[in-house]
Amino acid sequence: MRRVLAALLATPLMASPLVAQAAPDPDLHIESVTLNKTSVAVSGLNTAPIMVTVKGKYDANANTPVNVILERTGGSGQLSQMLSTNLVRNEAAGTWSGPLNVPSTANGTFKVIGLVTGPFFPPSPPIYDVTPYAGPSIAVTGTHQPKITAVVTPKVVPFNQPYSIKWAVSDAQTGKPYGTRVRVFLGTNSSCVEYFGPRSTNLTDTNGVVTKAYPGVSMAPITCLLLPGTPDAIGWLSFVPARPGIVSAAPSKPSAPVGTLVPVNGSVQGPPYSCPVHLQRLYGATQWRTVNSATVRQSGRFTVNAQPAYKGTIPYRVSFPRCRNYQAGVSKVLYVRGT
Template identity: 50%
Template sequence: MKTRILAALCAVPLAAGVLGAAPAYAEPDPLLSVTSVQLSKTSVTVTGLQTEKIDVTVKGGYDSDNPGDENTTLNVYLKRTSGSGDLTRVVSTDLKRTAGTVQNGTWTGPLNVPSTADGTFTVFGVGTGPYGSPGSGMPYDITPYAGQNVLVKGSHQPKITWTVSPAVVPVGKPYKITWKVTDSATGKPFGGKVRVGAGVDNVCAEGGPAQTFTDANGVLTKSYAASDAAFLHCFEVPTEPYAIVSESFFVKRQAGVSATPAKTSAKVGTVVPVNGSVSGAPYKCAVHFQRLQGASQWRTVSSSTVRSSGRFTVDGKAVAKGKLSYRVLLSACDNFAAASSKSFAITGV
């Protein structure tokens, strides 16, 4: 959409978008019991790219005598109950046991609160760590716990914008994306390099994208291989263990369409199969057999869809006597822009 917060916690458009709901697993871990969850602060003020630390203490137990569970960590989850910041969930770092036994102990560690959590958050559950996502192998749901509220006063929240070059990427061609991090309140950069993560496909939902830095203006221009265009692109400003702000989308793609009629002349009204292919194989996207009407108007005669191979067959026909121009149009579909084949002639007799 890590997963860190990208897939589990952020409200992120997925080409608009994925993400924004809490992770969903089968059921709470039957071995985990929670006696209490304490936060060291009930309100914090955070600005810009900074985070404010809240100390978290969990008392409870993990009912296991397996030596491998001795180092079990816990995560505390909070959900938004008011306000309109970018984040809808926040989660603590992996809390380590600092007292007692794994069956009856105390776990402590920080919760890092960013400015994008502006609003009121409430503890709603605890889960075993390390923090991750369904894709990282967590088999259980969060154990419910109704806990404290914390008021977050966030300002100058970071905003991510991007520009793809070219704006519509031809299938089979490389491209670039210029990402930018700015202050949403002023529209200006934060005045220094920003640690960010940029990735494609699975890394957007498993483990987080590789981290790097923008320039002093908050800008990072990244080159992408042609093969990347088929997958989700993500960008984030990370903290531990989730993202302060993140965005994800699919680039707009321009397919090539080829089409060849089975015959170049036929009786008027006779079906003439038109076979062709669409680069990038936009499966189940619609293609239309069209005739040229007048100087520039195209009228749809029949339609079909693209097969998983990228090929299609659409029923063409000679709609009138004489040599007329036809084409096949791929409708705009998913992240593919509309595209058409070269025109071809079928003579009606």
Template identity: 50%
Template sequence: MWGHRVIAALLASIVMGAGITAAEAAVDPKLTVTSVTADRTTIAVSGLNTVPVRLTVAAKYDTTEPGDNDLVLLVYLKRISGTGPMQQLLSTDLPRTSGTVQNGVWSGPIHIPSTANGTYKVWGVSYGPYSTWQFGGMLPDPTPVDGPTLTITGTHQPRITAKVTPPVVPFGSGFRITWAITDKTTGKPYGTRVRAMLGLDNQCAEEAGGINVLTTTAGLIVHDYPASWADPLNCLRIKSNPLDIAGLGLAVIRPGVVSAAPSRASATVGTIVPVNGNVLGPAGFCPVVLQRLYGASQWRGVSTATTRQSGRFTVSAQPAYRGLIPYRVYFPKCGRYLAGLSRVFYIRGL
């Protein structure tokens, strides 16, 4: 699922659509769910539309606090079969529609997108509101339930692609992303202007702002980004309530820019000489290799290390003979950082 970490936080044991049993989930001692029903169990949805399904929860909540009279509930669904990018679904905040908070009925919609093509099972209920999590709080663990199964036929699902210009973004330079939203089935745009949101970093996972945009009728959004947007994650989200219909995140490709220098210009043969260096950008926890020149043209690795979070590293040179010995540091491709080489430097063996 794209765009909201709530599923990862609350359904951590669901991986790629795998199931979760009642014994594996924590039961909220204050919430007792009697039943969950849906006003329909077969849904057809196409394109960028959503279809509302009304969910009704009969439940008891053990409380005497006056503020809990406004309690809302959230219903969780998991995929049990089918294909599509959405592995879980989440209802809107369901208000109480009858009874008391101690013994009442909560009812409201879940918005079904085409990207939820497949069969889903209602498996849990918790109390909200959803915004509690979105704005820095944490929702309680859902109480497991044996709820209804929804069969969803999603067609003409959206496909999102992105082209970055230039393909490798230099440090200190701005860049452009051309986003495209098309019909995955036909390969063509939907023919109308589609509303989307461009986000950066936590805007890609939370309700933390962003830039609201409309595509052209050809499904395109062309946006110029400043250099400061090159290091964090960038994204496009097609939003719904509460979870997104679809989205795409990307980290722009960066060059491998490596610098290195020995702590000493000369050392007795066999002595270890620390070589300190840096990989430009936040390229933490990537490998680096100190290479020494053998013969006229053959470079061989003689020491390895891992960059620290800052991008800095230390490798060890050990002069093997008397005379001027050429070294360099090789940075293999790591994540979005391309391979790079430092300038050649020399250590004189004594």
């Protein structure tokens, strides 16, 4: 839900391929949306089905399913939006109906805000925007919500070196595992975004733990654990493993007249595109001060400018501060001689 509905509602969250293309579907006409309950209680990894009924018509294809979208209006829980299952058309009754599966992570209040024609199938983008509809609300009491943690080994992953992640699913309320094997989906990159349930490939042990080995790559992928739901995940943790800040730099020429700009070219492995780098000059025996700054280009390269302030050999270095998942790093000392 975090990925799909964020795109459907034009709320940026992750880089999602689901981008609405046009105005609301002119063929979709909604008369009413009803829920068979106004409140529900759900605990742990369970879901509580709520029956959704939509009265209306779809001129383009009478058998097309629809999905109802609900948005959080109060409370706290990991989900900010919910999506119904593909609601089935009953042409004789002039309705669509089916379940909305409510998880504990929906703790709080949700309100129907619109519909889209289905079937829900990421990553295919919807042809139309959400058709707005101000519908009923539901109050969710979610207890023993899942908490997901991850431990990466090694903590900072070297480039092109394999690593592992120990994932754990526990009860956030008690701090203990649920005591059963939990079905989870472990993915990277697009599979973290394009997931739709129910689908799973892994089981934790009874302590809620599962460890996965990942191959060494030059660009660290988004990694995720998703708790499968229908039609989307009911909980998740996603992140990019930490990478070292590896900086190299060299002056374009070894010497220049005092006051002349000397380009210093370098690169940061990754690349950490748009992250800052700082050219520092040594003052005294130990004090490094920033004298020029730039940002890393998409290629991973950068250019900063040294400017000899006096005659003699002047020490410089390029400092890379921690940026996103890249750790801080510093280049070897380089020298420019003022003449």
